[in-house]
Amino acid sequence: MADTIILEVERFHPERDTEPSYQSFEVPLRADWMVLDALNFIKDQLDGSLAFRWSCRMGICGSCGMTINGVPKLTCETLLMDFAPGPVRVGPLDHFPVVKDLVVEMDDFMAKLQKVRPWIVRKDDFKPQREFIQTPAQLEAFHQFSLCINCTLCYAACPVSGLDSNFIGPAAIALAHRYNLDSRDQGQEDRLDIISQHEGIWDCTVVGECSTVCPKGVDPSLAIQQYKLTATKEWFKSFLLPRGKN
Amino acid sequence: MSSAKRSNEPIVWFLFGVGGFFAAYFLPIHIMLYGLAFPLGLAPDPGYDKTYALLQNPLTRLYLFVLIMFCFFHAAHRMRLTLSDILNMRHLNTILAFVCYGGAIVGTVAAIWMLAVVH
Numbered sequence: 520m521a522d523t524i525i526l527e528v529e530r531f532h533p534e535r536d537t538e539p540s541y542q543s544f545e546v547p548l549r550a551d552w553m554v555l556d557a558l559n560f561i562k563d564q565l566d567g568s569l570a571f572r573w574s575c576r577m578g579i580c581g582s583c584g585m586t587i588n589g590v591p592k593l594t595c596e597t598l599l600m601d602f603a604p605g606p607v608r609v610g611p612l613d614h615f616p617v618v619k620d621l622v623v624e625m626d627d628f629m630a631k632l633q634k635v636r637p638w639i640v641r642k643d644d645f646k647p648q649r650e651f652i653q654t655p656a657q658l659e660a661f662h663q664f665s666l667c668i669n670c671t672l673c674y675a676a677c678p679v680s681g682l683d684s685n686f687i688g689p690a691a692i693a694l695a696h697r698y699n700l701d702s703r704d705q706g707q708e709d710r711l712d713i714i715s716q717h718e719g720i721w722d723c724t725v726v727g728e729c730s731t732v733c734p735k736g737v738d739p740s741l742a743i744q745q746y747k748l749t750a751t752k753e754w755f756k757s758f759l760l761p762r763g764k765n
Numbered sequence: 766m767s768s769a770k771r772s773n774e775p776i777v778w779f780l781f782g783v784g785g786f787f788a789a790y791f792l793p794i795h796i797m798l799y800g801l802a803f804p805l806g807l808a809p810d811p812g813y814d815k816t817y818a819l820l821q822n823p824l825t826r827l828y829l830f831v832l833i834m835f836c837f838f839h840a841a842h843r844m845r846l847t848l849s850d851i852l853n854m855r856h857l858n859t860i861l862a863f864v865c866y867g868g869a870i871v872g873t874v875a876a877i878w879m880l881a882v883v884h
């Protein structure tokens with residue numbers, strides 16, 4: 520087998536280019552290298568102007584997401600060898616504005632995340648004197664949704680988030696669901712107001728790609744469908760008992 | 766709760782969801798029995814008279830009405846989403862909703878009419 524592989528990397532310089540283009544680099548094909556190692560090789564040895572994000576190199580920080588041969592993946596967890604003999608195409612995540620090369624603008628996602636209040640909301644002035652006891656079953660209820668690392672691969676994979684930039688999107692809804700299911704939380708009602716709007720859960724057409732690409736085993740699609748059920752129950756309730764606190 | 770700004774999508778999603786259940790679990794039984802098994806002789810054919818007698822029971826008619834109505838609305842919702850997203854027709858959403866759900870309503874009314882006139 521060849522001991523090098525060609526990486527076709529998408530390049531875009533906002534001040535110079537009107538369109539992104541691909542640049543090919545020949546990099547060593549090492550058995551223990553991830554795609555991120557190849558990008559770092561390019562940056563260190565071949566072209567220092569290449570821009571991309573990374574930090575932890577262990578699938579925790581969620582910053583190294585890119586499109587590899589058309590599929591959104593964490594580059595620090597994707598073996599280069601899997602694409603031999605190549606070439607491998609590396610581009611920025613789809614559905615996000617590109618800042619430069621492989622770096623995308625995350626502001627819109629951050630704003631959506633804030634909107635759903637992904638933290639424990641208390642309505643009473645509960646001041647815990649000690650740890651809040653949770654049973655294993657109560658933990659199990661939200662655990663998988665708490666594993667999200669905000670890598671936004673699910674946004675890049677979701678065709679609806681590509682069509683409608685207002686869609687709150689998989690990870691934000693999964694995180695809202697994570698706090699709703701937490702026995703310590705009392706913010707369900709506030710979140711429902713945001714999430715049950717059209718741009719919340721109802722924009723989702725159950726394509727399911729978010730759950731397929733998630734590197735942490737989170738199932739945002741499940742969260743959205745469970746949330747649809749809750750929102751529908753609430754809708755019928757407010758329809759039958761229209762005395763709400765508007 | 767400020768239900769005012771909430772989407773009205775729950776109603777069509779509810780019809781879609783229940784319709785999905787009927788379309789997945791019940792419709793195949795009918796297709797299997799009356800569409801394949803009876804005509805191909807894989808199961809003893811109850812024949813016209815027995816099927817007709819079964820249809821005389823109001824419960825059968827009620828069941829068929831529920832089955833057909835929910836399946837129509839399931840199909841309508843799926844069609845609307847497929848057309849608006851896959852064919853990129855989101856800007857025509859109101860027209861699509863009108864045509865798809867309108868079609869389901871017409872189908873449902875036709876089913877009621879047929880179930881009512883069969884004697």
Ligand code: SF4
Nearest residue numbers: 667668670671673733
């Ligand atoms: S749900 Fe999964 S794919 Fe989406 S941001 Fe969280 S970890 Fe990434």
Ligand code: FES
Nearest residue numbers: 575576581583595
């Ligand atoms: S570098 Fe942190 S997840 Fe890949």
